[in-house]
Amino acid sequence: MKWPWAxxxxxxxxxxxxxAPRVELNQRRIFIFPNRSGAGFFVLLLLIFxxxxxxxxxxxxxxxxxxxxxxxxxxxxTYRNLASLVVSSTGxxxxxxxxxxxxxxxxxxxxxxxxxxxxxxxxxxxxxVDVTAHHVxxxxxSLPTLTRGWLQVPRVRVQSHFPxxxxxxxxxxxxxxxxxxxxxxLPGPMPRSAGTASEPDAALQRQPxxxxxxxxxxxxxxxxxxxxxxxxxxxSRGEALLIKDFADLRSExxxxxxxxxxxxxxxxxxxxxxxxxKLSRQQRPFMLRLPGVQLDFASGDIHRLACLRxxxxxxxxx
Amino acid sequence: xxxxTAIPRVSLGWLLLAQALVLIPLWxxxxxxxxxLWLFCTVWRVQILRMRAAxxxxxxxxxxxxxxxxxxxxxxGSLIGLDATAALLVSAFLLKLLEMRSQRDARVLIxxxxxxxxxxxxxxxxxxxxxxxxxxxxxLAAALIGLQQTRLIARPQATFKLAATLLAQALxxxxxxxxxxxxxxxxxxxxxxxxxxxxxxxxDSMTPADVTELARSxxxxxxxxxxxxxxxxxxxxxxxALSLDRYxxxxxxxxxxxxxxPVPAWQPQGPALRYRVLQAASGKPWLFALDTARSDQAxxxxxxxxRLQRQRPVDQPLMYTxxxxxxxxxxxxxxxxxxxxALQLGPSxxxxxxxxxxxxxxxxxxxxxxxxxxxxxxxxxxxxTLTPVALGADSIDGFLFDSRRGFCAHYAxxxxxxxxxxxxxxxxVVGYQGGEVNQAGDTVTVRQFEAHAWVEFWQPARxxxxxxxxxxxxxxxxxxxxxxxxxxxxxxxxxxxxSPLRYRHLAWLNGLRxxxxxxxxxxxxxxxxxxGQEQSNFLAHWFKGFESAMLPLSIVLVMALASLGxxxxxxHRPDPDLRxxxxxxxxxxxxxxxxxxxxPSLAFAERAARRLPAQAATIKxxxxxxxxxxxxxxxxAGALMSVHLKQLRRQLRAVPKPTVQE
Numbered sequence: 016m017k018w019p020w021a022x023x024x025x026x027x028x029x030x031x032x033x034x035a036p037r038v039e040l041n042q043r044r045i046f047i048f049p050n051r052s053g054a055g056f057f058v059l060l061l062l063i064f065x066x067x068x069x070x071x072x073x074x075x076x077x078x079x080x081x082x083x084x085x086x087x088x089x090x091x092x093t094y095r096n097l098a099s100l101v102v103s104s105t106g107x108x109x110x111x112x113x114x115x116x117x118x119x120x121x122x123x124x125x126x127x128x129x130x131x132x133x134x135x136x137x138x139x140x141x142x143x144v145d146v147t148a149h150h151v152x153x154x155x156x157s158l159p160t161l162t163r164g165w166l167q168v169p170r171v172r173v174q175s176h177f178p179x180x181x182x183x184x185x186x187x188x189x190x191x192x193x194x195x196x197x198x199x200x201l202p203g204p205m206p207r208s209a210g211t212a213s214e215p216d217a218a219l220q221r222q223p224x225x226x227x228x229x230x231x232x233x234x235x236x237x238x239x240x241x242x243x244x245x246x247x248x249x250x251s252r253g254e255a256l257l258i259k260d261f262a263d264l265r266s267e268x269x270x271x272x273x274x275x276x277x278x279x280x281x282x283x284x285x286x287x288x289x290x291x292x293k294l295s296r297q298q299r300p301f302m303l304r305l306p307g308v309q310l311d312f313a314s315g316d317i318h319r320l321a322c323l324r325x326x327x328x329x330x331x332x333x
Numbered sequence: 334x335x336x337x338t339a340i341p342r343v344s345l346g347w348l349l350l351a352q353a354l355v356l357i358p359l360w361x362x363x364x365x366x367x368x369x370l371w372l373f374c375t376v377w378r379v380q381i382l383r384m385r386a387a388x389x390x391x392x393x394x395x396x397x398x399x400x401x402x403x404x405x406x407x408x409x410g411s412l413i414g415l416d417a418t419a420a421l422l423v424s425a426f427l428l429k430l431l432e433m434r435s436q437r438d439a440r441v442l443i444x445x446x447x448x449x450x451x452x453x454x455x456x457x458x459x460x461x462x463x464x465x466x467x468x469x470x471x472x473l474a475a476a477l478i479g480l481q482q483t484r485l486i487a488r489p490q491a492t493f494k495l496a497a498t499l500l501a502q503a504l505x506x507x508x509x510x511x512x513x514x515x516x517x518x519x520x521x522x523x524x525x526x527x528x529x530x531x532x533x534x535x536x537d538s539m540t541p542a543d544v545t546e547l548a549r550s551x552x553x554x555x556x557x558x559x560x561x562x563x564x565x566x567x568x569x570x571x572x573x574a575l576s577l578d579r580y581x582x583x584x585x586x587x588x589x590x591x592x593x594x595p596v597p598a599w600q601p602q603g604p605a606l607r608y609r610v611l612q613a614a615s616g617k618p619w620l621f622a623l624d625t626a627r628s629d630q631a632x633x634x635x636x637x638x639x640r641l642q643r644q645r646p647v648d649q650p651l652m653y654t655x656x657x658x659x660x661x662x663x664x665x666x667x668x669x670x671x672x673x674x675a676l677q678l679g680p681s682x683x684x685x686x687x688x689x690x691x692x693x694x695x696x697x698x699x700x701x702x703x704x705x706x707x708x709x710x711x712x713x714x715x716x717x718t719l720t721p722v723a724l725g726a727d728s729i730d731g732f733l734f735d736s737r738r739g740f741c742a743h744y745a746x747x748x749x750x751x752x753x754x755x756x757x758x759x760x761x762v763v764g765y766q767g768g769e770v771n772q773a774g775d776t777v778t779v780r781q782f783e784a785h786a787w788v789e790f791w792q793p794a795r796x797x798x799x800x801x802x803x804x805x806x807x808x809x810x811x812x813x814x815x816x817x818x819x820x821x822x823x824x825x826x827x828x829x830x831x832s833p834l835r836y837r838h839l840a841w842l843n844g845l846r847x848x849x850x851x852x853x854x855x856x857x858x859x860x861x862x863x864x865g866q867e868q869s870n871f872l873a874h875w876f877k878g879f880e881s882a883m884l885p886l887s888i889v890l891v892m893a894l895a896s897l898g899x900x901x902x903x904x905h906r907p908d909p910d911l912r913x914x915x916x917x918x919x920x921x922x923x924x925x926x927x928x929x930x931x932x933p934s935l936a937f938a939e940r941a942a943r944r945l946p947a948q949a950a951t952i953k954x955x956x957x958x959x960x961x962x963x964x965x966x967x968x969x970a971g972a973l974m975s976v977h978l979k980q981l982r983r984q985l986r987a988v989p990k991p992t993v994q995e
Contacts, residue, residue, distance in 0.1 A: 036930035052440055059444045063451040069519045070649065073861045074454035074463055078470075080510035082447065084503035085474070087892065091899040092499065098900070106930060131481050177481045178495060179474075180440070191930065 034189035037103035044186045053181035089179040096177045097184045109195035115157040116194045122152045131177040160196045164331045168192040197327045201285035203237045208272035233257040238282045269301035295319040340439045344479030351472035355446045358453040364408035374430045446473045460856040471496045506891045513884040534615045535574040538586040541742040550781035555612040558776040568811045572621040574764040576638040578674050582681035594637035603660030611652045618643045625661040652862040663796040675758030682729040689754020699757040699792045707805040717807035744802035745786040758791040910963045951981045
């Protein structure tokens with residue numbers, strides 16, 4: 016909405032339909048207004064009315080009155096089709112940046128049939144469902160994710176034109192849902208440092224960066240690689256940006272460390288994410304160290320989810 | 334808005350059916366070839382649905398449109414006027430079918446259908462078609478509903494049933510609007526007929542052949558209802574349309590002077606008759622009245638031959654109230670132009686003229702001349718028949734002296750001619766005689782076959798007098814009707830073997846027909862005639878003093894009732910437990926506590942208790958009572974819930990609300 020009162024409108028809307036995970040639609044929330052077809056219908060009524068006046072034809076008058084009354088009945092019926100419908104959401108499964116979050120919305124009939132209910136986001140195509148009496152329908156709405164962290168689910172539009180299509184009854188519901196969005200996995204060398212917390216020889220000097228024991232060769236620079244191992248000489252000769260690659264010979268416990276990476280925070284988190292997924296897939300135990308957070312040496316699904324959660328919420332309020 | 338989505342199959346089915354139904358009443362007024370166009374478009378659209386044909390291209394569409402417009406022009410003779418406009422509208426209605434892809438197109442088609450129904454009313458809004466039109470209206474509504482339905486296996490009957498329900502719910506408001514909505518005067522005048530379709534009836538010129546034509550038609554010309562017990566006997570019902578005073582040897586016409594002359598003096602005498610006439614569309618401006626009539630309508634005036642004429646032709650059913658004085662003295666002093674007009678004679682028919690001059694010499698009184706001619710009709714072998722032999726030139730001579738077979742027009746024409754030859758001012762009057770009286774005896778229905786011609790002659794001081802020569806030859810015609818006047822070998826309504834009027838001798842059939850006529854008349858009078866003056870009379874009679882308040886009052890009342898009927902607020906009673914829980918949550922919400930989407934009520938209560946330690950006991954007690962009631966079905970816990978809830982509310986009133994929310 017780009018019009019000048021958009022902010023005021025949103026505040027009024029928030030006041031009128033406060034956020035709630037489970038909402039029964041009623042007169043406080045449902046708005047109803049004639050749409051374009053309704054406007055066309057009024058043009059039709061006007062034309063028949065003109066014919067009735069000019070030809071002094073009682074039946075044409077009667078037709079205008081019948082259709083006009085039909086329209087008023089349609090106001091009630093369109094409202095009724097939406098009223099007493101219970102909309103709730105059970106939330107959405109966390110996703111990685113770039114994927115689509117699927118929000119599950121439940122439509123529950125409290126006694127009557129609700130036909131052709133449209134559900135969707137503002138400006139997007141609506142999904143249409145019928146809810147039979149005393150039944151529940153589930154609809155999944157997909158939401159693109161662009162940034163890591165909490166994704167606040169926007170207001171869901173619930174609308175209906177049924178039965179005559181001349182009126183739109185709608186509501187905007189804030190279902191009080193948020194989706195956790197994990198960083199997008201970014202492949203690259205493992206950002207490891209020596210584990211300290213869970214090892215007895217914690218006094219060992221912490222080795223920054225990746226393995227430093229054995230020089231393996233040169234690799235193309237990837238975002239997230241430590242700048243300290245950049246091959247500046249080659250770069251200054253006009254060659255590609257290369258990085259010195261060292262293999263890690265020590266069989267020390269794996270510790271994925273935020274500080275072992277250079278560059279942008281998001282890129283670092285993405286790289287960590289990649290390794291969390293990869294190590295979990297290989298069922299290798301590891302620990303994750305983020306500024307202010309440290310997840311202990313472990314493996315398994317619970318550990319993986321805890322790590323992903325920590326990555327997603329890094330720098331966010333929990 | 335999903336206006337561009339495809340049309341559901343159910344809706345398309347209803348739409349095609351609705352189109353067929355909408356068009357049925359219009360086929361009586363449209364050129365026949367459009368029927369072919371309809372079949373063509375429907376078959377094509379069905380083939381598109383079955384994926385066996387494609388939509389027409391742009392060039393083809395333009396060609397079809399142009400061809401149809403040319404066809405309409407060719408068959409209707411113009412592109413204006415109601416007939417041609419209706420034909421153009423219907424062709425748009427048909428051709429739109431071929432470019433109907435999206436829901437928006439379908440909606441346009443449905444709206445066009447509603448407009449076509451209104452146009453059909455302009456042609457014929459009688460009871461049968463009005464009742465019939467409920468069918469296409471509900472089918473169009475069903476198509477409209479079908480457009481919204483997303484269900485794949487929608488049952489067509491359910492859609493129609495919903496449409497019928499909606500219309501039934503709309504009916505009370507419609508009746509209120511019909512009764513109380515003020516009718517407006519026409520904004521501009523529209524020609525109803527393009528003049529192509531002549532309505533048969535009384536014309537302003539007459540040859541005997543015209544009357545033969547009318548004698549075959551059973552169409553209702555008008556109905557008249559009299560105040561209680563006032564209806565004159567049938568033989569006295571001479572309904573004047575107009576008078577014809579020029580004769581050119583073949584045809585009786587009216588002189589143009591009639592229109593311009595002032596209304597001659599006449600005085601109401603004797604008892605007055607008050608009656609209401611409901612006239613069918615005649616396409617002519619004159620009304621039908623018993624002599625001598627007066628109308629209080631503003632656009633009706635009396636002309637110099639005592640006829641009543643309206644400013645505009647009667648091109649749709651018209652209702653008017655008249656007062657007649659049968660014994661009125663009309664024009665005791667004849668003006669010079671009127672005398673000349675009433676004595677004008679052509680050069681034809683020498684034998685008749687000679688007879689007239691002979692009569693003039695024999696009798697001094699005009700009354701005696703008339704009596705003598707009628708005596709001749711009665712005594713000489715004159716015969717009443719609708720199938721006379723063809724008469725050549727000098728037709729009056731041929732009729733009076735040779736064939737002596739004919740009907741009203743022959744007798745009236747001959748009498749007028751002879752009276753003029755005898756120096757008596759005379760003219761022919763055309764209109765209707767008699768009519769069919771209903772069972773209650775207060776309404777008479779006059780049909781086209783009751784068209785009649787009679788004679789008026791003028792006498793000094795006594796003015797114009799009517800005389801019917803047909804009554805002298807065939808008194809049954811006047812006493813009973815045309816059917817009785819015709820001899821056994823000349824069948825009544827020979828061209829329409831199935832007309833119920835032919836079977837009047839079958840009592841049950843006749844009773845049925847008369848009841849149907851009554852219903853039609855009541856429809857015409859009370860529904861179609863509910864306009865302007867009628868409406869104000871009705872409102873003044875029933876709602877005296879509140880006429881202007883009735884519309885808003887009744888709309889509010891009906892809308893309130895409709896809202897209750899449709900929404901049924903008493904039906905929707907949420908579970909009392911859940912309502913109590915909602916109240917509980919609302920109370921805590923004011924203090925910054927919000928139950929999570931999947932948080933169990935007990936866990937929420939724990940959390941709340943931690944936040945509000947002073948009320949912890951009540952909070953937990955309520956949550957336990959709720960769980961016991963809602964999940965374990967403990968009946969006594971219900972009472973506990975409300976006790977705890979009340980207590981909590983009291984306790985929380987003392988607690989200041991937090992300024993910052995969680």
